[in-house]
Amino acid sequence: MTATARAHLALIVSGLLYGANYWVAKGLMPGFMQPMQIIFIRGFTSLILLWLFAFFINDRHVEKRDHLILAACGLTGIAINQTFFFLGLNLTSPVDAALIHSGSPVIVLLFSVLIAGEKAGWSKIAGIALGAFGAVLLVLMGNFNNGGNNQLLGNMLILFNIVSYSLYLVMVKPLMAKYKALTIMKWVFLYGFIFIFPFCINGIGDLSFSSFTPYAWFAISYIVIGTTFFSYLLTTYSLKTLSAGTAGYYIYMQPVIAASIGIIFFKESPALIKIIAAIMVFTGVFLVNRNPSIRKGAEKV
Secondary structure, three states, X not given: OOHHHHHHHHHHHHHHHHHHHHHHHHOOOOOOOOHHHHHHHHHHHXXXXXXXXXXXXXXXXXXXXXXXXXXXXXXXXXXXXXXXXXXXXXXXXXXHHHHHHOOHHHHHHHHHHHHHOOOOXXXXXXXXXXXXXXXXXXXXXXXXXOOOOOHHHHHHHHHHHHHHHHHHHHHHHHHHHOOOHHHHHHHXXXXXXXXXXXXXXXXXXXXXXXXXXXXXXXXXXXXXXXXXXXXXXXXXXXXXXXXXXXXXXXXXXXXXXXXXXXXXXXXXXXXXXXXXXXXXXXXXXXXXXXXXXXXXXXXXX
């Protein structure tokens, strides 16, 4: 398997983990945990895991000037991104959140052009348009009624979440040429945890683990180990070979997976329009990835 194929496989697995995460995380809030409590436990546990794993690898010393970029990555990729995601998901529905996330490639591509000088050809533009349209159809044709009382605010927070994460994808890219993925992630999570600590610590005292059901333990384990530890590592690993814009395109998988879970586990009625929309999403991903210039994306930063 080539390095490019491994990078795409890493993004596919990461997308699967994230797609299911909408429903898993939604099941925790607000019955078992509040958003800021999840953010604290997620950040702290992942930080410990990353530093423990990094202890056993040949870790390169990080240059002082790169710590400023790592701190910015921690702010955008961990602190702002995760805070707005869980606060927003607490107010909106899992599929609505996934729908808004489908616009992430547009924002990633914009930042890639403005910051990294990446070029956007017609294939990329057509793929983004087709994938986004398919994701919109996929959700609008559904009948999901799991949203919160203030869905507009939740949707706005999810939008800020993807803007922050898109900026993170572009900023972390130059560091991939110098350091291992685990080295980058341990510092990104350290800085991110420092940023979120003052806003999360007060709510930890109110957390009661004695009320946790087996599902609650599964959900928090999935969020910490699956979507935080492994997904971040897989995405960061993929950026060694692929451009930030290409990594962002895989966000289109999330509405498909979120809708599929709704159909399979929550008795949503499958419709032909949903199948067509899902095909459009994956066709959009294919179009943006068939462009040969994408393979050169790692050299542009």
